[in-house]
Amino acid sequence: MPRLVRLYIRQVLIGFGLSAAFVAMLLTANVANLWHLVQNSADGPLAVFMLFMFNGIVFSGVQFGIAIMRLQGDDTTGSGPKDPVAVEHAVVPVRADTPDPRSRRRIIE
Numbered sequence: 001m002p003r004l005v006r007l008y009i010r011q012v013l014i015g016f017g018l019s020a021a022f023v024a025m026l027l028t029a030n031v032a033n034l035w036h037l038v039q040n041s042a043d044g045p046l047a048v049f050m051l052f053m054f055n056g057i058v059f060s061g062v063q064f065g066i067a068i069m070r071l072q073g074d075d076t077t078g079s080g081p082k083d084p085v086a087v088e089h090a091v092v093p094v095r096a097d098t099p100d101p102r103s104r105r106r107i108i109e
Contacts (some may be wrong), residue, residue: 013065015060018050020090022059 027035027048038044 007067008064011064012060015058015063016056018059018063019052019056023048024053026051 027038030036040046041047
């Protein structure tokens with residue numbers, strides 16, 4: 001299995017683990033009276049499952065993004081110059097042709 005696929009699967013598992021911990025903390029702390037709503041509703045388990053799944057998707061994406069950004073690569077293998085190059089700026093005169101002011105009046109009128 002390619003290394004990137006293994007990295008992705010590992011980060012998804014970590015993300016869903018974080019989601020499970022987050023949902024458990026929400027229910028334990030009874031944020032917004034969530035535990036009461038889950039216990040006294042017929043759709044409570046569905047709500048907890050959806051909360052777990054959607055937070056798992058978000059946490060997995062963030063976890064994978066952080067893992068990708070933390071990968072270290074060799075920046076010297078690019079196609080650009082290896083050494084900084086001094087750039088000289090020069091002023092280049094450019095002729096600008098202005099349109100006839102009478103032609104603009106015809107357009108406006």
